[in-house]
Each structure stands twice: as C-alpha cells, then as structure tokens.
Amino acid sequence: MLLPAASQKSRLKLLIVLIAGLIGTATVLYANFLVAKLEAREQAAIDLYARAQQFIITSEGDNTGFILDEIIKANTTVPIIFTDEHDTVIDFKNIQIDSAATPAQRAARLRKELAQMKEQHQPIIVAGEGFRNYIYYRNSDLLVQLQRFPYIQLTVIGCFAVLAYLVFSSARRAEQNRVWVGLAKETAHQLGTPLSSLLAWQEYLKLSDKFAGEPIVEELGKDIRRLEIITERFSNIGSVPTVKPEPIGPVTRAALGYLETRVSRKVKFTIEQFFADDTTVCLNIPLYEWVIENLTKNAVDAMEGRGALTITMRALPRQQLVAIDVTDTGKGIPKNKLNDVFTPGYTTKKRGWGLGLALAKRIIDGYHKGKLSVLASEVGKGTTFRLLLPADQLVAGGGVVEEVAAVGA
Numbered sequence: 001m002l003l004p005a006a007s008q009k010s011r012l013k014l015l016i017v018l019i020a021g022l023i024g025t026a027t028v029l030y031a032n033f034l035v036a037k038l039e040a041r042e043q044a045a046i047d048l049y050a051r052a053q054q055f056i057i058t059s060e061g062d063n064t065g066f067i068l069d070e071i072i073k074a075n076t077t078v079p080i081i082f083t084d085e086h087d088t089v090i091d092f093k094n095i096q097i098d099s100a101a102t103p104a105q106r107a108a109r110l111r112k113e114l115a116q117m118k119e120q121h122q123p124i125i126v127a128g129e130g131f132r133n134y135i136y137y138r139n140s141d142l143l144v145q146l147q148r149f150p151y152i153q154l155t156v157i158g159c160f161a162v163l164a165y166l167v168f169s170s171a172r173r174a175e176q177n178r179v180w181v182g183l184a185k186e187t188a189h190q191l192g193t194p195l196s197s198l199l200a201w202q203e204y205l206k207l208s209d210k211f212a213g214e215p216i217v218e219e220l221g222k223d224i225r226r227l228e229i230i231t232e233r234f235s236n237i238g239s240v241p242t243v244k245p246e247p248i249g250p251v252t253r254a255a256l257g258y259l260e261t262r263v264s265r266k267v268k269f270t271i272e273q274f275f276a277d278d279t280t281v282c283l284n285i286p287l288y289e290w291v292i293e294n295l296t297k298n299a300v301d302a303m304e305g306r307g308a309l310t311i312t313m314r315a316l317p318r319q320q321l322v323a324i325d326v327t328d329t330g331k332g333i334p335k336n337k338l339n340d341v342f343t344p345g346y347t348t349k350k351r352g353w354g355l356g357l358a359l360a361k362r363i364i365d366g367y368h369k370g371k372l373s374v375l376a377s378e379v380g381k382g383t384t385f386r387l388l389l390p391a392d393q394l395v396a397g398g399g400v401v402e403e404v405a406a407v408g409a
Helices: 005-058 065-072 103-120 141-207 215-236 248-260 285-302 356-367
Strands: 080-083 089-093 124-128 131-137 244-247 267-273 280-283 307-316 321-328 371-378 382-393 400-404
Touching (some): 005 080, 005 124, 005 131, 005 141, 103 131, 141 215, 215 285, 244 248, 248 267, 248 280, 248 285, 248 307, 248 321, 285 307, 285 356, 285 382, 356 371
Parallel strands (some): 267 307
Antiparallel strands (some): 080 089, 080 131, 124 131, 267 400, 280 382, 307 321, 371 382
16 A cells, blocks of 8 residues: 655655764764763872872972873863862963953962862862872863864754755755646646637527527536636646735635535525625636635545534634635544645545645745634534634624525435
8 A cells, every 4th residue: 555645755754854863873882982081091190190190299309390291281281270168279280361451360260260170170189298189180172172063063064954955955845836836837738629619609508599598508607717717727737826805705605506406405505705705815816716616626525425514604803814614514623634634645535646735825925925724623523614814894783694405315
C-alpha cells in the first residue's frame, strides 16, 4: 500500500531531523570528551604548579631554579591568581591586563577574574609555618573555545541547512506552480471549443418552438455561465486577481442559490444573514464563489447527500470583520486530523485530489486577506468552517433567513 505524498514527506523530514540530531549529539559528546581530557590535564598541571610553589616556599636550599623554570614558568595557558588568606593578590599569571591601566583598573580586573575563578574551581591551598596561601585558577581560553566550538559548529550547520531547505523548497514550489499554471491554461483552452458548441445549442433551443418557455433552457444557460466562470478561473491562474468592494450578502446568496438546485434534494439549506445587504467586502467574485461552492460540496459529501446545511453570515464590528459559518450535520473531522484538512493532497474521498480546501484557504488567506479555518467539529455530529473577511463597509440591518426544505425521506 502506497503512503500519501504528504505522509512520505513527513517521514523523510523526520528521518533527516533524526540523522541530524544523531550527528549533532555525537559531535557534542566527542567535544565534551576532549574537553574533559584537556580539563584533566590542566588540573594536573595546576596541581603540579601548586606543589612546586609549596616546595619553593618551604625549601631552605637554593636549588629551586629548575622547578621555577620548568614547572612554574612553563604554564603559559591556564590563568592563575596567587593570594593570601585575606584574598590579597600576591601574584598572577596568564591574565591579560592593559599596560596603560591604572592601579585601580588593574585591581578591578583582578577582582573580576578572581570571582570567576571562585565560581569554576575550588582553590588549591599552599600552607606553611605561619602562613596559608591560595592558588585560584580557571579554564584556559583554549579549553573555553573548545567547549563552545561544537555549539557554534552546529549553529552554523543548522543555519546552512535551513537556508538550503528554504532555497530548494522555493525552487520546487516555483516549478510546481509553473506546471499547475500551464496545466490550468491548457485546460481553459481545451474547454473553449465544447463551451462554444454549448452556447450555440442553447441559442438553437431558445429559438426552437418545441422548447420555447421551457425552464430547462434557462437552467442550461446558468450551467453554461458557470462553465464560462470556471474557464475564466483556469485561464487567470498565475495572475494576481483583482478585488473590489462587493455586497457580501447578495453575492453569497446568489452562489448558494445556484448550488441549491444542483445538490441532493435531501439536503436542507438554511441561509442566515444578520447585517444589511449594503455591507461590502473587497472580493473577487469568481474566486469567492468557488470557495463557497467548494465548502458547500464538501459539506454535502460529508453528509452523504442527506442532512442540514446552515450558512450564517454575521458582522463583527469590533474587529471590522464579516464572519461566514458553513455548518453541516455530517460525519465530522477527528481531532488528530484538524490540522491536515488544508494540506494539499489530503482527502478522505475515494476519488479526489485533496486540493479543494487547500486552494480555498489560499484564496481567502492570500488574495482576500482573510482567514479560513475549522471553527468546530465533532465526529458523528458535524463540522463548522468559518470564513473571516475584512469588511469594507459594515451596515447594521434586519436579518435575512432563507430555507430550502429537504425533499424525500
């Protein structure tokens, strides 16, 4: 059984993240291993330094030159401060202080270094008869750099990985968009010929005495107009649609009015409008009608052709928005699938591409600066999709309620 494309991509991304995580973990662990070894060597060097100091202080002979040259002066990396029991600095080593610093600045720098050393390591005690001194030290700059290196390395690699992913994703999306645009325009071109024939047949039926006054001719005209709109949509894919203020109530009711006679008669339509018809929203009518059509057909499919469909339109004055809720009494959406319904390729239908809701969301969110989301859903009870659109003009007024009763058992 083949996995859906979205699932395969998710697993591939997860695999890449896991491999990257393993590489990063291995890098950090190995760096920490090296840091531990280097820290142990520095600790041993400081212990030797302390014993050498102890020997020099307590030795009564003059044969300490070798110890002074080979042990004490040999430490050129680990910062050290040598103090008495009152924390008065006796000597220091491997601490960079500006030669132009004043005595106060010099003392402040040493106090700061001493505080850092106390936080990192316990001092080594050098004691003798009548005195007790302390050797404070901290990790060398080389050790500090080695500790930071794996995190800096991982950050740089991560930044390059994210940049590469964004570049390749953008290139892939651009290529996919070019394919879809080409396919859409070719589809519009192919629809042109049969559409012209249908227009000719409609004119023939209008002039025919046999079909004069028949409602089928008018309904055929509506379907031809719908095909023209669909063809126009396909031909305009790839270009930025034009939006302008339109009366949202009448436009929505007109789109639903066309669909009411073309879906199962066992579905009861209820249209509720709680603002005046003068309320306007910046719309591209063909695209907006397509969104309403898609949401309605999905709702009818979820109800398997039997149930109640309610479209509620209300104003949200504080947010200067118009909210349109499409509520069905279908099978509902499981909670773990709510985030997938707008993913291209996701579908629960046996025959379908899973592009309808993804395109609808792109039309509303991208072109109309609104928001399409699942407001509520409960398995076995139904789903409510909500459209939020910025209002161009909100006009309060009486509500409009239209009902088309279900027919048949």
